[in-house]
Amino acid sequence: MFKYTVRRILLAIPVLLGILVVTFALGRMIPGDPCRAMLGEKATAEVCERFTEKFGLDKPIPVQFGIYMSQVLKGDFGDSIRFSRPVALILIERLPTTIELGALAILFATLVGIPLGIFSAIKRNSPLDVSTMTVANIGVSMPVYWLGLMLAYAFFLLKDTPFWLPPSGRLTAGVASIPFYEVWGIVAEPGTAKYFFLEFFSNLYFFNSIITGDWKVFQDAAKHLILPAIALATIPLAIIARMTRSSMLEVSKQDYIRTAKAKGLKNRLVIFGML
């Protein structure tokens, strides 16, 4: 497993390099003046000159690419043109949200996908199997952003019922997640590594609310995560369900399964055995 993981990570390196080359090339191939695209068409020539110089856009393309690559390899993704802040910092700021959402989506996909696959395999060609696999196929094909909007609409119809779920955001306006380090009186100077790590972990709202015992925030964060997690989980859920079903069917045809059944082993035990 370790070797597999490492191999996959190493294989990702050329892929990432390829993506860097392609995105850099695309960025340079788009017609138009980057200054006026960013600052608006009323930006003066002087402003654009400073903009071009600041972002090194006056240098030859190969030189720009060289600078870009050397900075990326050092972990410096440059400053966001929109926010004028380090891209790496923005990524890391948003990472806790991604981690929470991704983890919940995978959990949901696994907990629902595996049982669905098992039931489909056991009840092969039954209406349950056909409908499950149809839904799974739809799930694989459905764009997540569209499903997200549809879920938001669907749950909006449940307004004024306990089943209503918020369509966006991480917390209800006015509900504040107080960082655990503030609750515990830990002081860190902004800008230091200690502050940065404390901020990072306190931005994991589930983690932060659990260790501080703030169940109101926990509940609110959970409500906000359900819809995006379901939307994000749809594709992996469908894949997991289909894979589980086909694996189960394949294993069920093995001699040892047939032998076990022939010897009178209960169906439930055979299924657990297959798992």
Add this chain to the structure above:
Amino acid sequence: MKSSKLFIVLSLVVMASMLLSACAQPTAAPTEAPVAPEEPVATDEPAGPPFEGMSLAAPDCEYGGLIKEIAAVDEFTVKFSLCAPDPAFLSKAAFSPFGIQPKEWLESAMESREILEKPIGTGPYMVESWNRGDSIVFKRFDGYWGEPAKTDTLIFKWVPEGAARLLELQSGTVDGIDNPTPDDFETIMNDSNLQLKNREALNIFYIGMTNTYPPFDNQKVRQAIGMAIDRQRIVDNFYTEGSGVASHFTPCSIPNACVGEDWYEFDPVAAKALLTEAGFPDGFKSTLFYRDVVRGYLPEPGVVATDIQAQLKENLNIDLEITVMESGAFIDDSSQGRLNGFHLLGWGADYPHVTNFLDYHFGKSQAQFGTPYEDIYTQLEKGAAIADPKEAEQYYIAANNAIKSNVPLVPVANGGSATAFLADVEGAHASPLTNETFAGMKPGDRTTFVWMQNAEPISLYCADETDGESLRACEQVVESLYTYEVGGTAVQPALAESCEPNEDLTVWTCNLRQGVKFQDGSSLDANDVAMSWIVGWDAANPLHIGNTGSFEYFATLWGALLNAE
């Protein structure tokens, strides 16, 4: 085998170092410890040292900008000397990029960039926290000199999709949203729980012609075109609710914009007769240039271009070939008057003054429509020398009539937008300048007002920002010398009780309101005003840092930055 393991280990080390270096980005310590805002200090403190006013003057006006000198004359008087008369000084000075922050805060928080997240102003709200990617929380500033905010807490959230914003509003999780999708206007109007506020358009879409190319050098041809386009049909078919047919080039909510005669009525018969009189009874061939860029003033460029093509063919037998240009090249060519044919373009207000529309397009040095029209620009020059709108009105009447007579362009439409609120929000409005004032809004009996806009602000130091999402957030916290009336464009005093011009409008002397407190407890004085302006205007100032360092509105509205290389 060993070498492959070594390679794996090395790769992992490289990736770990990349991750660490990325993580290390924010750890750079600020060069100076920021001054945290404290509780307001007592007002009866002992008298300090005598006031020393700061000032900065350009050596001359050769640098190309409009500002000659900014000087704090005494504790409550600031003098702005200009290189040329500027009747729009107040309209510009009211704009949020020229907001005032304490001199000491600018000195201490600029280099550390803390000012980007924590502005200190004199406004009705102060920033409590900015949860990146999620929300900004503002708290009522109890020391506000004006009418206090009606809610304790104001929260800004953002979602890019109009449909999602509306869902939030319908769900009651927010109290107001910006820019609902035009398709949803009817839904909002039919929902008794919601209210829609149309935003008066402060832009213009027009069809330009360059008089240096025949047949556009013929005034009668241009006049025929001016009355041959059914502009109402374009607005009805391609524009949203709240948009309208333009009666003049400048949107009518701006003082002196719509004085003089209205534009020609649609009259294809008269247009055809005029074109025949001009020597083109069978029409002619030309080109229609546009860029495929959606703007508030032109929401559907392609179909509008096609409709204009069809109308001119039908009404005047003018055969138009449509040419779509890349945006940058289109702007360059159109502004230099290099487009031989028609061009579709528009303009949105930088500041609500008639000069921002008329002088930018019809001034003596403007080449967009070919040779500038003397009977237009002479009137504009006279109008630009007068600060009082009433006194200047006669010149703008003449200028607007001259535009109608010369037809350098056909003003078509003012593109509108809207805001939407829960029905129980009192004081709900939509500002033509998109600077809604939330201090005056009361959301039923709730103590928190939640506003949802299109995007996250870029920073809250708006001297160096241009996007409306940032400016709107800044305006709740930081005030300028003047301000715009709520929901309108007229200027009214804010931190200045008055700004008086000299006779030729080259010196504006502003008398500051006394007793105004900043949110850090310090008192407003003339040096705060001078410093707030100087750091933006002077590119050589060590505090001329901001977010991007562009200070674009300083450069654009005041001609150029001082000491810009």
